Amino acid sequence: MTIEQGTKENPWKLQTPPQSSEYEMYKSEKDGKEILVCTVGKTVLHYDYRCIADLHEMLKQHGDWIDLGSTDEQKPAKEGTVEAWGRSLENPVGGWYGLKKGLRGRFGMYLPPLLEVLGLAEVEHNPKNNRMRARVS
Template identity: 55%
Template sequence: MTDVTYGSGTPDDPWILKTPPLSSEFLAWKDDTRDPPALVVQVGKTQLSYQLRCIVDAHTMLKSHGDWMPLGNADEGKPVKDGTFEQWARADDNPVGGYYGLRKGYRGRFANYVAPVLELLGLVELEHNARNNRLRAL
């Protein structure tokens, strides 16, 4: 995480993070005022949001998984590989019964944006290769 800088994770002082390959910067913050509470991600002018509970749910799942898991990053509507972090975030059998993303059309890319947040919070180890990155729970 040496190339990643960050704030306090509030709307006024968002985390400044980079995608897993460290190629693109984005902002993220917790917003407890939304219903449901959200993890908000700002990528340029595009704003994505995921249920805030994804942080705890993902860490719990990764602890149970017990090994490295491929990210499998993909846009909403694009196919995802089985056994990936992205696939879990859309699965009917995850704790929310489907997408963690809150805005239709912008519910994908979970692995790309949530994994760096989990790393920042000290919950996972995340690879930073050019492609095919993985994560595992700490």
């Protein structure tokens, strides 16, 4: 019997786009809502689970490479980036996919590698200024 990946017992083991840091993600539930739990060192972030499908759909509609633009919640996100989309009033949830106030940023750092592992996107792995796009099947 194999344990399904993406669970607390068997999390996805990921690396940031520059491949400079390792972290884990898994699907969980909080207050009746499906969430992604992202553990980076001792820091635990939560994202709305639907961000996987929503980000994939946005990438398909965008049709080309898009800058990741990862930054902390307290800093403004560069327009036209994955990070800006992950907190935009124009996205499907009408705001932040990050769920823990103070730790809602870094969407453009931690979500792209998950979409890559799931086969939904291609992600660049340069030291900085990385981009992603929907995987063409």
